[in-house]
Amino acid sequence: MAVTGIILVLFLIAHMLGNLKIFTGETSFDHYAHWLREIGTPLLPSTWYLWIQRTVLTVAVLAHIVSATVLATRARAARPVPYAHRRKIHVNYAARTMRWGGVIILLFVIYHILDLTTGHLNPQGDAANPYGNVVQDFAADRWYVTLFYTLAIVTLGFHLRHGAFSAFRSLGQQTPKGERRARAAALVFAVALCAGYLVVPFAVLTGLVA
Amino acid sequence: MNLTLRIWRQKGPEDKGQMVTYQVQDVSPDMSFLEMLDVLNERLILDGDEPVAFDHDCREGICGMCSLMINGEAHGPQRGTTACQLHMRQFSDGDTIDIEPWRARAFPVVKDLVVDRNAFDKIIAAGGYITAPTGSAPEAHSTPVAKADADAAFSSAACIGCGACVAACPNGSGMLFTAAKITQLSLLPQGQPERYTRVIGMVDAHDEAGFGGCTNIGECAAACPKGIPLNTIGRLNRDYLKATSKRAGTPGS
Numbered sequence: 001m002a003v004t005g006i007i008l009v010l011f012l013i014a015h016m017l018g019n020l021k022i023f024t025g026e027t028s029f030d031h032y033a034h035w036l037r038e039i040g041t042p043l044l045p046s047t048w049y050l051w052i053q054r055t056v057l058t059v060a061v062l063a064h065i066v067s068a069t070v071l072a073t074r075a076r077a078a079r080p081v082p083y084a085h086r087r088k089i090h091v092n093y094a095a096r097t098m099r100w101g102g103v104i105i106l107l108f109v110i111y112h113i114l115d116l117t118t119g120h121l122n123p124q125g126d127a128a129n130p131y132g133n134v135v136q137d138f139a140a141d142r143w144y145v146t147l148f149y150t151l152a153i154v155t156l157g158f159h160l161r162h163g164a165f166s167a168f169r170s171l172g173q174q175t176p177k178g179e180r181r182a183r184a185a186a187l188v189f190a191v192a193l194c195a196g197y198l199v200v201p202f203a204v205l206t207g208l209v210a
Numbered sequence: 211m212n213l214t215l216r217i218w219r220q221k222g223p224e225d226k227g228q229m230v231t232y233q234v235q236d237v238s239p240d241m242s243f244l245e246m247l248d249v250l251n252e253r254l255i256l257d258g259d260e261p262v263a264f265d266h267d268c269r270e271g272i273c274g275m276c277s278l279m280i281n282g283e284a285h286g287p288q289r290g291t292t293a294c295q296l297h298m299r300q301f302s303d304g305d306t307i308d309i310e311p312w313r314a315r316a317f318p319v320v321k322d323l324v325v326d327r328n329a330f331d332k333i334i335a336a337g338g339y340i341t342a343p344t345g346s347a348p349e350a351h352s353t354p355v356a357k358a359d360a361d362a363a364f365s366s367a368a369c370i371g372c373g374a375c376v377a378a379c380p381n382g383s384g385m386l387f388t389a390a391k392i393t394q395l396s397l398l399p400q401g402q403p404e405r406y407t408r409v410i411g412m413v414d415a416h417d418e419a420g421f422g423g424c425t426n427i428g429e430c431a432a433a434c435p436k437g438i439p440l441n442t443i444g445r446l447n448r449d450y451l452k453a454t455s456k457r458a459g460t461p462g463s
Contacts, residue, residue: 070423071381071422071423071425074381074422074423075380075381075382075383075422075423077315077420077422078314078315078316078381078382078383078420078421078422079313079314079315079382079422080315081313082313083279083282083310083313084216084218084229084308084310085216085279085281085282085308085310086282087281087282087283088380088429089283089378089429089432089433090427090428090429090431090432092427092428095425095426095427095428096380096427098425162426165426166425166426169426169441169443169444169447170426170447171447171451172444172447172448172451173441173444174441174444174445174447174448175441175444176439176441178441178444179440179441179444
């Protein structure tokens, strides 16, 4: 879980920084989007890097899901008779929503690829003009798209808040002081990533990016 | 005070079991929780009914025998306290209290509130010991131990093996117990010779017993009557990573 999670988190950081290029204007953003297809040229043929990255991410996502499924099945098998009365002492909303949160994030990723990568669910869907796709996508009359996007990103934030701490712990974080630091770092990181992703649709919605 | 108890009654391992309601009158707030159950049992015996079976031994919070899920919390509402040291002043007149056994596949119910915790013994047998010669206590200064290590080892050694961590864990994992038993030895010089075979052997025994996997939620440490900290599991993880990358020795040998 930790290793595949870290690969996905590295992608999330790069993706967020890329998104923020939208504030540098249409030409710059479109140039960045096209450059993504040219990374590694002339060492690699065009779009090869992109496909290598996509393969790595797909493998990481699948491995992440397989590990989570193994843990969930083991947990179910470990307690065949449930409690009649159960009270949770340690209130940690993030840790409790990891499994269903993961499912929501997966559904969002599928929608997101069909929307802004392949363009099937995008009102414009023009591969040559990614800036326009984003602006059309988060237009005010398509408020439900922005709402779903926001919910998915907040779910991702919760997932990362526990996930990032849990990754440190799984990889051997062992002191009480380090635990406080790891929890604080996970929280700050989750909030920063959420903010970085949410600022784009709300900038479109408020007309800051048009 | 007068209380309504809803207690899990199960005649034997094969019985299906159910929650049964009892009324207890005139409970003193100074009684311990187990004394309150004794009062109920004495009445059940006088009425010719089968008394409620529950585990208990020292009744002073150090043996780890009592194992009651009280209102959905392992050992009841008071933190850092075993069920035997829980007093009825924690409850109020007219309360309904639900009492259930630990629920885990690795801890099958023997009768009523008594569960079989042999799975923990199997984990210990897989490496929870040292091969140093036993006998009289050695001279304390002959093997110096850093104060911080001694303190951390001692806080792990406080584990009484009651199983509250398993009972409280949403995954039914026994990782806090396993981690406490591993790190009380791995932090000390006497535990070094088997350090890396121990961690593999004990984690394997934990998984074979049918416990769930740890997802670092932290419910175990909150429920632990001895306050074993969650970072103990991090120590286990680090030893496990080192042990698996070393590929040396046979597990549990």
